[in-house]
Amino acid sequence: MSKNPVFWAALAFLALLTVTNSFFIVDQREKAVLFQLGELKGKDYAPGLHMKTPFFQAVQRFDGRILTLDNQTENFLTVEKKNVEVDFYVKWRIADAAVYYRATGGQEIVASDRLSSILNRGLRDQFGSRTIQQAVADDRDAMVQEVEKDAASKVKDLGIAVVDIRIKSINLPKNVSESVYDRMRAERTGVAADLRARGAEDAEKIKAEADRTAQVTLANAYKQAETLKGLGDARAAEIYAKAYGQDAEFYSFYRTLNVYRESMGGNQNLMVLEPKGELFRYFKGAGSK
Incomplete structure (x- = not known):
């Protein structure tokens, strides 16, 4: 066996070349196909390490990303x-x-x-x-x-x-865009006008309904007020009647005092009456009583 170092170096290089050509690595971002003397032998290898026949088979890679x-x-x-x-x-x-x-x-x-x-x-x-x-x-x-x-x-x-x-x-193009935009503006304007008209119609309906409700509410309130007022007047008349029935003289005296208060209570009141009138009957003989 030869002891020439060049021979052993060449043999080692050939062995290394053979080993490196026996494997190939597919990156996860790649697609790979395998050829043997120009003929397709393998495709779509998964990412990782794969074997091939050295010197007779070759690998071509493509970008597998989007x-x-x-x-x-x-x-x-x-x-x-x-x-x-x-x-x-x-x-x-x-x-x-x-x-x-x-x-x-x-x-x-x-x-x-x-x-x-x-x-x-x-x-x-x-x-x-x-x-x-x-x-x-x-x-x-x-x-x-x-x-x-x-x-x-x-x-x-x-x-x-x-x-x-x-x-x-x-x-x-400019000549087309202007006409298209004009038509679109006209359509939008028509839609806006229709929406405003519908809104005005709904507003009038709501306003009329609110006015009607207000009138009905006021009428019901007036009716209830008049009813309560009538009941109050009736109750007052009933109380007056009972008071008159219990002591007619005192009732007459009380009513006369109210007349004095209402007619003579102000500073600007002026009345010209005969002292002999019925209104001043309680003034007569007031000193002796």
Whole structure:
């Protein structure tokens, strides 16, 4: 056996190279496929350490994370033949690494271009079947859902999956936007006027009901007051009658004193009467009594 150190160094290097080429590591953020002399032998390896045949097998890795396709602004026509400028983006990831490689050669830019074409066709169909009002406000979410559903079946041939689609903005050319905004303002103005009219009508109804309730309440209160007043007068008359029946002379004297108090109690009262009148009968002989 040779004792040449160069030989042993070369042998050790070859052994090390053989060992290192017998294993490969797949990161959790990656998708990997295994080739043997250019032929696909394995796909979708789980994260971790794996074995392969050294020198005859090779591994190709792809980004397994969610990727973003931020598309350039595209122009679409609505059903009214009005042009709109749409800015959107899509989130996607590799679902099948083997299919992805066969369809795109493992090139992310190729996958992005083909995905962009699929989404553009889907959005063009959706905008082409709707008015500007529907596309901008009413059916925006439904439109995105339809595009996402249609794209999900078509991108399977690319080995990818659409995670999310979002429309960032829908802009109108100036000549279109002014007319659309005028129509929207007119519609909102009409709705506001209708709401104000309904509010005024409800206010009049409430006011009339409140006035009617107030009148009924006042009438009931007056009726109750008059009833109580009549009962009080009757009770007073009853008391007067009983008092008169017990001592007619004293009752007459008491009533006469009340007349004196009410007619002569003020400073400005002036009465011209004959002293012989019935009113002054209790003044007569007051000294002797």
